[in-house]
Amino acid sequence: MILTLGTCLDNTSEGMGTVIYHRASQQGRDMKILNYLSKKTSVLIRQSVAKIATISVIAVLSMMSIHADDTDSLSDTPDLKIYTYDSFVADWGPGPKLVELFEAQCQCKVEMIGVTDALNILTRLRFEGEDTEADVIIGLDNNTIHEADELGLIAKHDVDLTALEMPIEWSSDTFIPFDYGYFAFVYNKTNENIKKPATTFADFISEKDTTIIMQDPRTSSVGLGIVSWIQKIYGEKSAEVWRQLNDRIVTISPGWGEAYSLFLQGDSDYVLSYTTSPAYHLIAEDDDNYASLTFEEGHYLQIEAAARLKTSKRPKLANDFLQFLVTAEAQSTIAQSNWMYPVSEPKPAMPENYPEKPQVPGLYFTSEEVTEDKTKWIQSWLDVLSE
Template identity: 40%
Template sequence: MALAVLTGLFAAPAFAEEAPTLTIYTYDGFASEWGPGPGLKAGFEATCGGCVVNWIAADSSIGTLRRVQLEGDSTPADIIVGLDTATAGEARDTGLFLDHGLALTDLTLPEPWTDKQFVPFDYAHFAFMYDTDKITTPPKSFEELIAEPASFKIAIQDPRSSTPGFGLVLWVKAAYGDRAPEIWKGLKPHILTITRDWSESYNLFLQGEADMALSYTTSPTYHIVSDGDHTIKAALFEEGHLAQTEVAGILKSSKHPELAKQFLAYLTSTAGQKIIPTTNWMLPVIDLGADLDASFEGLPQPTKTLTITDADIKAHGQDWIDEMLAAVQ
């Protein structure tokens, strides 16, 4: 009897260890209880035949990349979820990522997707949010924003720690080119603060401390769905807007590369994509048809999408960050 009991005690942990654990690094908002993480975990675990998804969150997606750079081949991560098209080039250059090997034939992104290492899972254009109860006529360009009284304040994010913050740097550069330092100097009196991450600056806006905050053209859907509030809008700028596409990639050191590939396939499937719009408040990368929440219908979108090449970002991104910081500090 004693032998049988001991056998049973040791058998249970051994059985539990048979379930492969897929470790995924992401940013804290994605893994939070209100983000897409819990739904994606439950959905994928129901299809993968006994695997376990383990989210490990950093304060930003850039933070996830820095972590795997430090950990190298010893990282426990199988996948990073939440890098974007502005940081994918740097991530690719680390040599830490595998080709995903997926066909991705159903994507409906603004431009064709050709990246062999990173898989897109949502997108939206950068924009400044405002409250129609407080601002009836929002600025229609960066130059109109600069022309506002000095008391008109915006909250933005640090490009060194935040992908939206870096996105703003790229947006200004794509719109104004060599005039970018001039635009930043004009914006300086209006910058209430530069926060480390998106949530901090957006909360300042919601608390009324900033008149506008850098976010996305899709952000109003959160307020519509969560609070029935239609007063939060995205200001559309005449010079156009830069789009951010968020991506996921498999690390070469992954202990479960095939399972990781299955997760990326699930992430871009109808089942996975249905979870993202009303949890991450971004547009899906495939056509969901009637499954896309009604709050996204008729959402004002830019008439002009600005672009900037991976090669330019890799060659000049840090210089443009330094240019911005020198102008506003």
């Protein structure tokens, strides 16, 4: 776009230039230019050279300041760099508190870098390959860990996972789980558009007048979650389900954070989130107006995981951090700021009003199954949404 803008505006400047030039040239004819050359040129050149020199100095200083930034960052290099998703490092997310707790424990410096949504962690690793500066990644889930393993960058962990209390058995030897939850559609109970909350996925799909905000399965783990969820329940008929939902989708956001912000702003009736999301409003904001729909067919299970990279220059420290993630203290922090269920007994214990796990089946595909069929599912989703 900028190129075409350039095309038009350079014509504009061509016109302007000609006007300026003509005006300048009108002021001086042949005799004047001789006089001009002999008397004024040297002064003008000196002034112009001084001006160019000033600009050049500014540019060089700018370059130096960038270089200085690099140097500064070298002298202030963190001991552990972690890639995660944006909402994990937000001030209300678990990231800042976890960093504080771990830094106090290890006497080291930890930096968490938010790379938008979880699936972007994978993209980032693909781009950077073995040159990546990350030591640890946090936020890939049971749907994507196999795909990450296939990159050949993830190291085997050395973390004691005997205390895990999970809805399914954890088998990965590279990733460690740090929380889990169930996807659900969240709504505001005061919303007049929702007269009778749906109790089955089928009822939800057949609603006509309500709107939804969803996440892009190509960039968001939650987006991939809904695609997997519908696939798990409806299999071959998934495309038809998407066709029915399509007219009600307000927008497809790249990540969970954006979608939830839009929902809170009143842009839609439902947002795809977690069964635990209303707990945040209830406990952190003392607002009981939010609820999640519970479907008889079951809810898709998401287990979030973390791993150490083979390229990490501090493997011991990275491993210590992974071990720290499943400690009671870290689990309590995660459960009450990431608003997901803990994978082991948290300490301090969860507040009494923290929601119970839904009494419906937990649905999931194995990571290998998702890696194998993901492209087909998303392609089908893309086809329907582009109709």
